[in-house]
Amino acid sequence: DIIAEMRVAESVWRGERAYIASIWDITQRKESEERLTLLTQKLATANTELERLATIDPLTEVLNRRGLEGAIQREVERARRTGGSLTVCLLDLDDFKGVNDTLGHGVGDIALREVASRFQNSLRKTDLLGRIGGDEFLAVFPNTRFAETCVLAERLRLAVSQSEIIASERPIKLSVSIGVAALPWDSTSIEEILSLTRHALRQSKLHGKNRVTGRDDGGFSDLIQEVFSGATMRIVAQPIVEVETEAICGFELLTRGTRGVFEAPEQFLKAARERGMLTLVDLHCLKLCLAHARTMPKHLAAHLNIFPSTLLSIPLAELEALFTENDPKRLVLEISEDHFIGDPSELVDRVQFLRSLGIGLAVDDVGRGRGTLDSVLLLEPDVIKIDRMLVNGISQDRRRRRMLQRILSMARALNCGVVAEGVEHREDADVLRRLNVMHAQGFLWSRPVEFSDLEEVTSSFAAIPHTPDE
Structure with missing residues (x-):
């Protein structure tokens, strides 16, 4: 097929109105434009994917540290603008080093992927999840009050501890300790957030592991945890x-x-x-x-x-x-x-x-x-x-x-x-x-x-x- 372009100009010939038409074959030009458009789209898609990969943990496919930091900055700004609340959970698998040491890092990687999947399935669509490193994860809860976050954290704990993980046909029993904290509007870095949640996480570890502890909540999170576990x-x-x-x-x-x-x-x-x-x-x-x-x-x-x-x-x-x-x-x-x-x-x-x-x-x-x-x-x-x-x-x-x-x-x-x-x-x-x-x-x-x-x-x-x- 030939793609043509025609231009028409008005003129006078022998004292009467006349029109002059010029026709060009622009097939090659159009094909070049289409190829350029397609290449531009592919480049944009590739750039988008590169940006995504730069913010995604390749093992678990949740946000990595960089991705979390950007997402948290956006949520902090939104909370500051709307007056909303923002809470976080620091999740650390209990004794996971023993899994890597006894079963190998390949089995440990499979277990980490399954843990991340269970966390994701237990969160709401508006919540964020990222891997900080090793066996440590951070969950962010926009527009969520502190005590409600304690309940959601308990759901995350049960997602790991209630059933074994099968990795390379081996059943692995895991548990997770969790520290919960409310996030101030001036928090911007992962380091600040970790400092807010580390103490609560440490208390979870000290009190027997496999539990949720809230920072400065007057013990209500412990009570909520017991209520939702039926205790x-x-x-x-x-x-x-x-x-x-x-x-x-x-x-x-x-x-x-x-x-x-x-x-x-x-x-x-x-x-x-x-x-x-x-x-x-x-x-x-x-x-x-x-x-x-x-x-x-x-x-x-x-x-x-x-x-x-x-x-x-x-x-x-x-x-x-x-x-x-x-x-x-x-x-x-x-x-x-x-x-x-x-x-x-x-x-x-x-x-x-x-x-x-x-x-x-x-x-x-x-x-x-x-x-x-x-x-x-x-x-x-x-x-x-x-x-x-x-x-x-x-x-x-x-x-x-x-x-x-x-x-x-x-x-x-x-x-x-x-x-x-x-x-x-x-x-x-x-x-x-x-x-x-x-x-x-x-x-x-x-x-x-x-x-x-x-x-x-x-x-x-x-x-x-x-x-x-x-």
């Missing part, structure tokens, strides 16, 4: 009974600590909220309760608590996956109106999604706050739980009885069930029975019991009269 959390269950027959129809599952500090849930949740990680802790507690709910007798309902902020923050696919191993028709998620921040109407779509899965919704603490009834009308829950402040002593308070009657009228209009909480006295239970409240829970029947005692409590309930616990 400090247990599940208790409080029966929900039919008021008329006093037979158990379900349990509310609750998380409690096993040590003196933070044993009360309010204390632990307050500490988690102050450190910006309430959603992480709440979601972890929900998962624990769901795991226990799977082992409950099939005919009993399982009531589980969730913060509205947690419900709003979980992607729908992840939300659905949470409940796949449970029978959704026996699950009831309880949301307290006290925890609503902002417009409760934001929850409507999430509530409808839960209903599409077959999961029930309860609005908790009704009767305590001013806005509760508005939330009930908006969300149209399956269950209304009457707050103990309204129930306790209702037999002696006519005003409370009138308020409860109004709530019961609304519940009937919405066709939703009612559970009265905090029932401690027989006289109050009698009032609830006369008002046709179908279900209740409280110390009159049982305090929250250890989940391991659930079967014994269930089997003994119908055989004994129920009196308040002493």
